Structures are given as C-alpha cells and as structure tokens.
Amino acid sequence: MAGGGCGPLLTALLAAWVAAAASEAAPEQAALREEQSLVLPMTASNWTMVMEGEWMLKFYAPWCPSCQQTDSEWETFAKNGQQLHISVGKVDVIQEPGLSGRFFVTTLPAFFHAKDGIFRRYRGPGIYEDLQNYILEKKWQSVEPLTGWKSPASLTMSGMAGLFSISGKIWHLHNYFTVTLGIPAWCSYVFFVLATLIFGLLMGLILVVISECFYMPLPRHLSEHSEQSQGSEVTHRAGQLQDAEEEKDDSNEEENKDSLVDDEEEKEDLGDEDEAEDEEEEDSPAAGVDEERSDPQDQGSLREAREEVEPDETEEDAPEQPQRASDTEVAEGTLRQRKSQPTDKGP
Secondary structure: OHHHHHHHHHHHHHHHHHHHHHHHHHHHHHHHHHHHOOOEEOOOOOHHHHHOOEEEEEEEOOOOHHHHHOHHHHHHHHHOHHHHOOEEEEEEOOOOHHHHHHOOOOOOOEEEEEEOOEEEEEOOOOOHHHHHHHHHOOHHHHOOOOOHHHOOOOHHHHHHHHHHHHHHHHHHHHHHHHHHOOOOHHHHHHHHHHHHHHHHHHHHHHHHHHHHHHOOOOOHHHHHHHHHHHHHHHHHHHHHHHHHHHHHHHHHHHHHHHHHHHHHHHHHHHHHHHHHHHHHHHHHHHHHHHHHHHHHHHHHHHHHHHHHHHHHHHHOOHHHHHHHHHHHHHHHHHHHHHHHHHHHOOO
16 A cells, blocks of 8 residues: 555656756757857847858748758858858847847848948848858859948938837737736736827927927017017018009009090091091082093083184194194193193082
C-alpha cells in the first residue's frame, strides 16, 4: 500500500523537475540561436548604421507566414554576407513601428538595399540564390533609388516615423487594456476618444497662452481710437463707392439723353431730305413745260435768222461765204443763250 502510493508521487515530482529544466533551457537555447545568427536586429537607435557601407534589410512580423518562410533563406544569406562584403539586418515592425513608417512599409515581407546611404526597394523573392545574384551582378544599379522626400533619411520620413511610433504605442496600450486587464474593447475606444479631446483642448489652451505672452494688447484709448479710425475709413470707403455709383448713373443718363437728341436730329434731317425731294419732284414738271415752250420759240427765231441770212447769201458773191458762216454762228449763240435763261431762272 505504501509502495503503491509512492510511485505516482515520484512520477509527478519527476515530471515537474523535467518541465522546470526545459523552461530554464529554453531561454538559453534561444539566446544561443541569437548568438549564432548573423542577422543584425535593427532598432530606432541603431538604424543609422545602414547609412554606411552596403546593407540588405528585411522587414517582418512574427505572425506573418510569408516572413516565416523566408527566415531560413535570410539566415543563409547572412552567413555568406562576409563573402559578398555585405551586412544583413532585420526589423520587427511590431517592436519598431517607427522604422516601418520611416521606410513606408505597406507589405510584408519587405526588402531594402542600401549602398552608402542610398536606398532601393528589392522586389524579388527572398530566396538565397536570387539575393546573391542581386548583389554579385549588381542588379540594384538598374533600380530607381528612393530620393528626395521618399528617402528614409529625409525630414518627411522622419515625421512619418514619429506618427507610426505613436500609433504603435497606442496599439500596445490598447492590447494592455483588453488583454492584460480584461477591459472590453468599447471601453478602450471611449478612453482613447476622451483622451484625444482632452489633449486637443490642452493644446489649444497652450497656444492661447503663448499668443497672449507674445502679443501685447493695446491701451484702451488707443484701441478706441483705432476703432474710430477704422469706422471712419469704412464710412469714407462707403461714401466713395456711393459717389462712384452716382457718377456712373449720371454718365449713363447723359449718354441716354445724347443718344435721344442724336436720334431726333437724324429724324429731322431725314424729314428735310424728304421735303426737298418732294419739292424737286414738283418743280421738275414745270421746268419741262417751260423747256417745251421755249423750244418752238427758239425754232421760230432760228428760222427767221436763216431767212434773213438766205437773201444776203444770194446778193453777195462767193468770197463772202466765211462772213455768212460767222453770222450763222452768232445766231446759234443767241439761241443758246435764250435756252439757258429759263433753266437759270428755275426753282
């Protein structure tokens, strides 16, 4: 009975001793693995090491399956780093969210090549052979570098690193509330909302105090004088605008009056022209009648002149023919003068 009761007790003690020994040996094995690993863990304090020499960086997360698949290839690549004259590092985005923001990592795993402070994104597979050929054949030279504001060393990416680090701290605090303390998630969200509002109010109060310290208020009489001057300026401007509008209205009225006067003058001119045309039309028949009357008289006078000339021609000899021609010309000239007289005495 006693021997049968001691057996299970000894077995339990032996199992507890084995478990304690395994728990003590696990950290030692992990530390041994880390010592044997040639991959350098990068943090926010030592990441500037990549600014000198040639580096290959890997961004990963412990929960990422794709990152876990490339761990062995990355260790092999790090062991051959001395032959390739390159340093190999890794960044845990959970522990170092600031570095993930500095390099603007959006997918995992992410690989970067650095050569004397110039960074390039490696988009190939995380296989040892591809990584080795990327360095030996210098394929990184054909990749566009991250320059300007995209460079991890730029001021813009430094601000992005600060934002990512703050978000990481908030996430750790949320996990502490929900996992460690067992607080519901909605209580954690309410806490962060209230903290954001209070922080905003405090920042606004600080800005007001700073502005009051640097901005000296004016004395009361000076402030009243400035208000009066501003009011006079406003009234003066309003008066100027009103005067300008009145001048515009007056000019428009004058233009309208001028246009009406011009229209009336044009109408009067057109009426005078029509009356002149009507008078000319009335006078033209009378002139035609006078011309018709003058034509028989002229014809009769012309006949009388010819009859007077003909006896003279019969009495005179042939040498006197030039004188007869001149007499006919004189008679024709008198007839023309008679014809012209009625036309000159017209309307």
